[in-house]
Amino acid sequence: MATVLKERLYTRVVGRRILSYKELSSTMDLAAQEAREGTIEGTVVLATEQTMGRGRLQRTWVSRPGNLLLSIVFYPSLKELPYLSMLPSLAVVRAIVGETGLAPDIKWPNDILIMGKKVAGVLVENTLEGDAISYAIVGIGINIAMDTSEIPEIAPIATSLDLESGQNLDPAKILRRVLQELDTLYVAVSEGVSPVEEWRGHLGTLGKRVTIQWGNEVVSGLAEGVNDTGHLLLRRDDGGRVDLPGGEVTFQLLAEDST
Numbered sequence: 678m679a680t681v682l683k684e685r686l687y688t689r690v691v692g693r694r695i696l697s698y699k700e701l702s703s704t705m706d707l708a709a710q711e712a713r714e715g716t717i718e719g720t721v722v723l724a725t726e727q728t729m730g731r732g733r734l735q736r737t738w739v740s741r742p743g744n745l746l747l748s749i750v751f752y753p754s755l756k757e758l759p760y761l762s763m764l765p766s767l768a769v770v771r772a773i774v775g776e777t778g779l780a781p782d783i784k785w786p787n788d789i790l791i792m793g794k795k796v797a798g799v800l801v802e803n804t805l806e807g808d809a810i811s812y813a814i815v816g817i818g819i820n821i822a823m824d825t826s827e828i829p830e831i832a833p834i835a836t837s838l839d840l841e842s843g844q845n846l847d848p849a850k851i852l853r854r855v856l857q858e859l860d861t862l863y864v865a866v867s868e869g870v871s872p873v874e875e876w877r878g879h880l881g882t883l884g885k886r887v888t889i890q891w892g893n894e895v896v897s898g899l900a901e902g903v904n905d906t907g908h909l910l911l912r913r914d915d916g917g918r919v920d921l922p923g924g925e926v927t928f929q930l931l932a933e934d935s936t
Contacts, residue, residue: 686853688860690719691749697723705802705816708748712804712812720750721856743822744837745852749859751813757866758803758810759906762787762923763876764866765799765815768859770879773797775858776851777842782881785900785909786923789819790881794836796820817855821848873905882926887911891924
C-alpha cells in the first residue's frame with residue numbers, strides 16, 4: 678500500500694516517509710521507536726493487522742484486515758501541541774465526508790461516530806523530556822470493511838464505513854485523503870490558523886447531558902462547550918462549572934427520551 682499511496686500523496690509533512698507491514702504488535706509502539714531514533718517528522722507506520730492494538734485508556738482496539746491502522750510521528754512545537762488531539766479526528770471527519778458523503782460526529786474528545794456508533798478512534802501519546810515535548814505519536818484506527826455484527830463484544834457500539842455507506846470502499850483512497858487532510862491542518866496550525874471552530878462544529882457531545890470519568894473522578898452535567906484548547910466545559914447539576922482536559926464520555930438518557 679505504501680508505494681501506491683506515495684504516488685499520489687501531495688503533502689508537506691505527513692507521509693514523507695511511510696513504513697508498511699502486514700502484521701505488527703502495535704503501530705504506536707513502532708512509531709515511538711522510530712521517533713526515539715530520530716525519524717523525520719510525518720513518518721507513517723501502517724499495519725494490515727495488529728496483535729496488540731490499543732485505543733484510549735489502554736483499551737484493546739479490534740484489528741482486522743481491510744481496516745486502517747496507522748500511527749504518525751510528530752515533533753510539535755508549543756504552538757501546535759494544544760491542537761494535536763483535535764487535528765486527527767477532524768482530518769478523519771473531512772475524509773469520511775469527502776469520500777462517502779456520510780455525516781460523522783466527533784464524540785469528545787476524539788472518537789468518530791456515525792449514527793451513534795463508533796467508526797474510528799484517535800489516540801495521542803506525548804513523550805516529555807524535562808518540560809519540553811520530545812515527540813508525539815498520533816494513532817488512528819478506522820473501520821472500513823469490518824462487519825461488526827460478527828464481533829459480539831463491539832456489535833452494539835461499533836460500525837464500519839462499508840456498512841454505513843453501502844459501498845465497497847478503497848482503504849488506500851481513504852488513507853490518502855486522511856493523510857492529506859491531516860497535513861493541511863497541521864501546516865495551517867503551524868501558520869497560526871486555529872482548527873477549533875471547525876472541530877467544535879462537528880462535536881456531537883455539546884448540548885447533551887453526560888457523565889465524564891476523568892482519572893478517579895466522575896462528574897455529571899451538561900456539556901456546554903469547549904475552550905480554545907479543546908477542554909470540555911461541563912455545567913454540573915449543582916451549578917458549578919468544570920473544565921476537563923480529557924476523559925471518557927457516557928451519554929445520559931434524559932427523562933423525556935425514555936418514553
